[in-house]
Amino acid sequence: MGVVTLNRVARCAIALAAALAFAASAHAGLRVVAATTDLAAIATAVGGDLVTVDTIVPAAVDPEAFEPRPGDLEKIRSAGLLVRVGLGYDYWLDKLVRQTGDDRLMRGGAAYVDASTGIPLLEVSGQSVINEGGHAHGVANPHYWLDPENAKIVSASVAEGLARVLPADRARIAANRERFLADLDRAIARWTAQLAPVAGVKLVAYHNSWPYFARRFRLDVIDFIEPKPGVSPSPAQLARLVAGGKKAGVRAVVHEPYEPEDASRFVAQKLGVPFALLATSVGSVPEAKDYFALFDHNVVTLAKALGVPSQ
Amino acid sequence: MALGDALSFLIYPFAASVAFVLIHAYLGVHVLRRNIVFADLALAQLSALGATVAFALGYAPVSPAGFAYAFAFTTLGAALLTATRALSRVVSQEAFVGILYVAATAATILVVDRSPQGAEHVKKILIGSILTVEPPEVIKFALLYGVIGLLHWLARGPMLAVATEAQPAGRSRLAVSLWDFLFFLSFGVVVTSSVTTAGVLLVFSFLIVPAVIGSMFSRAVPVVLAIAWSAGILASALGLAGSFALDLPTGAAMVMAFVLMLALAGLAKMLVFVPATQRRHNGRMAANAVAVLALAAVLASSLWLIFNPAADQPLLAMVERTTGLGPTNFLDDIDGATYREAVRDAVRFQQEVAALNAKERAARVGAPLSDEEVRRVASYQQSFNEMARGELFVEDVLRAKARRRERWIVGLPAAALALAGLVLLASAQRQKTPRTNAGPA
Numbered sequence: 001m002g003v004v005t006l007n008r009v010a011r012c013a014i015a016l017a018a019a020l021a022f023a024a025s026a027h028a029g030l031r032v033v034a035a036t037t038d039l040a041a042i043a044t045a046v047g048g049d050l051v052t053v054d055t056i057v058p059a060a061v062d063p064e065a066f067e068p069r070p071g072d073l074e075k076i077r078s079a080g081l082l083v084r085v086g087l088g089y090d091y092w093l094d095k096l097v098r099q100t101g102d103d104r105l106m107r108g109g110a111a112y113v114d115a116s117t118g119i120p121l122l123e124v125s126g127q128s129v130i131n132e133g134g135h136a137h138g139v140a141n142p143h144y145w146l147d148p149e150n151a152k153i154v155s156a157s158v159a160e161g162l163a164r165v166l167p168a169d170r171a172r173i174a175a176n177r178e179r180f181l182a183d184l185d186r187a188i189a190r191w192t193a194q195l196a197p198v199a200g201v202k203l204v205a206y207h208n209s210w211p212y213f214a215r216r217f218r219l220d221v222i223d224f225i226e227p228k229p230g231v232s233p234s235p236a237q238l239a240r241l242v243a244g245g246k247k248a249g250v251r252a253v254v255h256e257p258y259e260p261e262d263a264s265r266f267v268a269q270k271l272g273v274p275f276a277l278l279a280t281s282v283g284s285v286p287e288a289k290d291y292f293a294l295f296d297h298n299v300v301t302l303a304k305a306l307g308v309p310s311q
Numbered sequence: 312m313a314l315g316d317a318l319s320f321l322i323y324p325f326a327a328s329v330a331f332v333l334i335h336a337y338l339g340v341h342v343l344r345r346n347i348v349f350a351d352l353a354l355a356q357l358s359a360l361g362a363t364v365a366f367a368l369g370y371a372p373v374s375p376a377g378f379a380y381a382f383a384f385t386t387l388g389a390a391l392l393t394a395t396r397a398l399s400r401v402v403s404q405e406a407f408v409g410i411l412y413v414a415a416t417a418a419t420i421l422v423v424d425r426s427p428q429g430a431e432h433v434k435k436i437l438i439g440s441i442l443t444v445e446p447p448e449v450i451k452f453a454l455l456y457g458v459i460g461l462l463h464w465l466a467r468g469p470m471l472a473v474a475t476e477a478q479p480a481g482r483s484r485l486a487v488s489l490w491d492f493l494f495f496l497s498f499g500v501v502v503t504s505s506v507t508t509a510g511v512l513l514v515f516s517f518l519i520v521p522a523v524i525g526s527m528f529s530r531a532v533p534v535v536l537a538i539a540w541s542a543g544i545l546a547s548a549l550g551l552a553g554s555f556a557l558d559l560p561t562g563a564a565m566v567m568a569f570v571l572m573l574a575l576a577g578l579a580k581m582l583v584f585v586p587a588t589q590r591r592h593n594g595r596m597a598a599n600a601v602a603v604l605a606l607a608a609v610l611a612s613s614l615w616l617i618f619n620p621a622a623d624q625p626l627l628a629m630v631e632r633t634t635g636l637g638p639t640n641f642l643d644d645i646d647g648a649t650y651r652e653a654v655r656d657a658v659r660f661q662q663e664v665a666a667l668n669a670k671e672r673a674a675r676v677g678a679p680l681s682d683e684e685v686r687r688v689a690s691y692q693q694s695f696n697e698m699a700r701g702e703l704f705v706e707d708v709l710r711a712k713a714r715r716r717e718r719w720i721v722g723l724p725a726a727a728l729a730l731a732g733l734v735l736l737a738s739a740q741r742q743k744t745p746r747t748n749a750g751p752a
Contacts (some may be wrong), residue, residue, distance in 0.1 A: 029531075039546040062430060118683035123668060126696025140689065215675045232438055235320050235551070243316075260435035266443035306517040 016195040017102060033079035034089040035118050036063050038145040039115055041291040043083055045180040050067060050169055051081075056093070057064045057285025061101065062258035064229070068092050069200035076100055079111065081165050083158055086116030113161035117155045117196045119144045122211045143280060147212035153179055166202050187292055191299045192217065204245055204271075205254040206264050209280045213298070225263050233263050242270045251303045252276050257284045274305040320442075321551045322526065324561065326744045327452060328446045328551070330507060331545035334501055335455040337463070339522030340535055341494060344474040347404055350392055351502060351518045353412040355511045356497070357388040359436040359501035360419045366423050378503065385499030393491045439510020442554075442561040448508065448649040455504060459497050511662060511677050513562050522578045534691065546572040593624060601735065608733045613726035620714035620722075627714075627721075638713035641720070646709055653705040660699035664692050709749075 032051045032097035040055045047053065056072050059062045063085075076082065076096055084090050084103045097105050101120040104111040119142035144241045159177045161171045203210075206225045212219050223241055225233050233241070245267070252266040253275050257262055261277075268275040278298045279288040288294040303310070320515040342351060361384030362377055364579070370376040388411060423429035431725035463470060473490040505514050525539035550568030552560045626713040631637050640646040667688050674680040 009455050011651065100419050120691045122671060122685065124689045124692035124696070125664075126693050126700070138479070146496075178357055211672075211675075214673075215679075218676050218679075220676045232440075232560050232562070234560050234564075235442055235555040238442070239316060239555070258431050260438075260440060262435070262440040262443040308339040 025151050030080040031078055032081045032083060032162075033075055033267055034083040035085050035093055035146075038291065038294070039083045039158075041084065041116075041282050041294075042145075042151055042154050042180075043081075043158050045291070046155050046173060046177050047107045047162055048172070050166060050172065051162070052164075054079075057090075060150045060285075061283075063089065063281065065258070066092065068096055072096060073099055076105065077102070078104060079112050082162050083113045083115055083161070085142060085145075086114040087121075087140055087142040087144075088202060110164050112162070113157050115157050116142075117157050118143065118153050119150050123208075124217065128189075140207065142209050143209045145291075146210065146280065148184060149216060150193070150212060151184060152181055152292065154306075168175060183292070187295065191295055192302050194299050195219075196309065197308050198251075198303070201306060202245075202248050202250045203252050203254050204241060204250050204267060206259055209256055210254065211285075217299075221254070222250065225235040226259070231255070232260075238263065239266060239268075241267055245271045245273075252302070254278055256303070265310045276301050276305040278302065315319040317555055320326060321440065321555060322446050322627060323446055323449055325548060325551055326439060326449045327508065328517075328543055328547035328565070329398045330449065330452045330456055331505055331514075332521060332547060333540060334460060334545050335505070335514065335517035336521040336525070336539040337460070337536060338498055338501060339518040339520075340525065340532065341470070341474050341498075342518060342537065343522050343526055344471075347392070347408055348519060349405060349408045351414060352511065352515055353408050353497070354388050354392075355502045355514050356412050356419065358382070358385045358499065358506055359433070359511065360384050360422065361503070362431060362436065362507060363419050363422050363429060366429055367592045370473045379572050381503045382499065384415075384501050387650050388494060389492060389495030389499050390493055393488055394405055396491060397488075400584055407721050413737040414581065430535060436506055437512075438555075438560075439506075439513050439562045441509050441565070444508055452504065452508075453478075453716075456501065461502060463497065466490075466493070508561050512566055516566045516569040518574050520546070524573055527576060527636065541577060542572050543569075564632035588715055599740070603736060606729045606736070609725055613729060614617045614721045616714065616722040617718045617726065620718045621711040624714065641713040642717045646712065650706060650713075653702040653709070657702035657706065660702065663695045664699070667692050 030046060030047075030051045032053045034043050034053060036054050036057050037055050037059050040053045043051065044053045054075055056068065057066045073096055076093075077100050079083050080100065082093075086095050102111075103109050106112060108115070119256050121144070123141040125138065125140065125213060155177050159173050163248070166173070173215070187226045192223075195217045200220060202220045202222050204212075204223050205226065208221075208224050208226075210219070210221050213219070217219050223244055225238075225241060227233055227237050250271055250273060253264050253271070254262040254275050255275060255277050255280065257277070261275075275284065278301055279285040279294050282288050282291060282294050286298060287297040300310075338351075342348060358381040361381035364384070365374075365377040365380035366382075366402055370380070391411060392404075392408065395404050398404070398407070409511065419433060423433050469486075470493075471489050502514060503529060505517070509517065520533070521539035521543035524542040525535035525537075527534050546569045547565060549572070550565030552638050553559065553568055554564035557564070578597070580591060581597060585593060612624065615622070616624055616627060639650055642650060643703070671680065671685065671688055
């Protein structure tokens with residue numbers, strides 16, 4: 001009788017252990033694939049240890065100049081959830097997803113999240129998402145993650161997608177998101193207070209990545225050094241910028257990674273104002289290790305350039 | 312834009328250009344004589360590869376380490392070019408130079424692939440940044456090129472002899488190879504230093520174009536150099552001024568200015584620096600060539616209009632812009648009114664979008680808009696954009712309709728006249744060169 005009971009107990013224990021192991025591996029195994037590092041950062045915050053997050057565009061690579069490779073197809077194929085920027089910014093993703101043939105990952109599928117849903121868009125130009133000009137600013141200005149308030153909307157979309165794919169963990173996902181929102185609110189208050197003394201300041205930027213950032217922190221980006229994406233400025237353009245900048249009282253030149261710095265430094269020197277290198281994406285500068293660090297870096301760098309005393 | 316402001320913007324780029332022209336034109340004379348025109352492109356790309364490797368390893372390109380890496384790769388290239396000169400009896404050296412260039416470019420892309428922010432560095436090397444050059448850099452260039460120029464002046468005898476012949480009398484193979492290698496080495500130093508400022512394309516122009524202009528007028532080296540330097544400096548000034556006046560990117564404008572200078576020099580050579588009878592002949596030939604080109608363009612454009620009126624018509628569009636003719640002249644009253652309205656409305660809707668953009672931008676620093684208001688603005692902008700696109704579509708449809716009528720009224724006569732002109736020219740040409748089949752004497 002003892003041996004039979006032991007066998008039975010042992011079998012139950014093994015079965016239980018196997019079930020637990022399977023369940024654990026299944027959860028740790030939900031691969032979320034995000035198009036960019038910014039969406040990956042928000043997905044990590046919302047998913048917590050329910051997910052492992054991967055990015056297609058590596059950190060410090062210009063997403064607007066990104067060309068996908070065969071390895072990226074493999075990444076997407078095994079994705080449990082796909083989070084994309086939308087607005088034609090990651091138009092190359094459509095072709096990759098089509099190649100996998102998995103309709104869960106296509107628009108309308110259960111594992112598809114378009115993070116631009118519900119975002120209040122700026123600079124709507126009404127072009128189709130099918131990227132007519134080959135450039136990423138087709139439908140509207142796509143850099144919406146640079147407004148931390150928009151991260152709340154993005155986290156909602158991601159949480160909704162995760163809840164669709166992991167219905168049993170809805171409560172945990174919601175709790176993760178609440179924690180993220182609380183941290184975000186505290187951080188937004190801190191950042192807004194740091195840049196409040198320079199609200200309304202006029203800036204010149206290299207590339208038009210800043211409308212959402214400018215709206216949140218009340219900055220006025222009056223002109224851009226780059227006349228068209230990828231085209232270097234002509235001397236007449238630089239002269240106009242310098243003349244216009246002096247007249248308007250520009251107080252700093254904002255430059256982002258991925259572009260040669262010399263035109264921005266030249267304009268800054270002619271205007272006699274500081275040159276500020278701000279990050280447009282998590283990982284584009286070494287200090288911007290995650291979503292909060294991205295804004296910490298940008299806010300502190302801009303505040304220092306504009307002469308705001310550090311608190 | 313005041314002249315003083317323009318000059319203050321362009322004085323340092325001009326000074327840098329003068330320094331570049333002086334040394335590069337001289338080296339270009341050598342390159343032309345050795346008949347390896349693409350070597351400078353290959354070496355420039357190799358030095359760009361070296362600078363990129365240094366960048367990937369964490370050194371700034373303008374640091375000593377960066378320069379050392381760039382120079383190391385250029386030296387490798389110089390050695391390869393010297394070695395392949397011996398093989399030029401079997402295979403043209405141009406083949407090796409071409410392969411070297413392609414390999415260097417591909418390697419640069421691979422290196423940059425692994426290193427973040429390397430792409431901006433490569434972009435800078437291709438486009439260059441001569442407009443934003445700083446005074447200390449200009450002085451450094453002047454000093455470096457002065458030293459190299461002096462060395463070449465001291466070694467001018469053997470250098471020039473080796474350039475013209477593969478095996479000049481009285482010199483051993485080793486001596487020739489040594490002078491070759493020294494030439495490529497100094498070439499490498501110069502190109503490594505100039506590529507990061509002027510960019511690969513402009514460096515190529517500095518090297519080849521003035522030397523070609525000089526070589527058109529003389530074989531004697533001092534004369535060639537004098538002409539090359541004057542032409543190069545003039546072209547640089549023209550390019551810089553043109554980029555300012557016409558609002559063009561500087562590097563590209565300067566390259567085109569060099570090409571223009573070459574074309575003008577060619578014209579001058581054909582029409583000015585020749586005896587009177589030859590000049591008349593050349594003049595007639597040039598006039599004929601221009602006439603044939605113009606008539607052929609008109610004929611092709613008219614035929615294109617007749618057979619495909621709905622397609623883009625570049626020559627016709629240019630004519631319409633200058634003469635003030637347009638689709639409205641070929642449409643009936645109702646269609647004409649619709650076309651004019653569509654043009655007006657498209658502009659109006661685009662202005663509405665711009666006004667909404669301006670309003671949203673002003674709200675960022677003034678009374679802020681709520682998210683709901685921003686969404687409403689976006690929805691209006693979307694509608695206006697779609698309406699503008701609708702009007703542009705109407706314009707396109709009506710323009711195609713007008714062109715379909717225009718092709719018989721304008722296209723057919725133009726084609727007939729152009730054809731008649733070409734036939735006349737051809738027969739005039741035939742009369743001038745009588746056939747030599749007048750029969751047996």
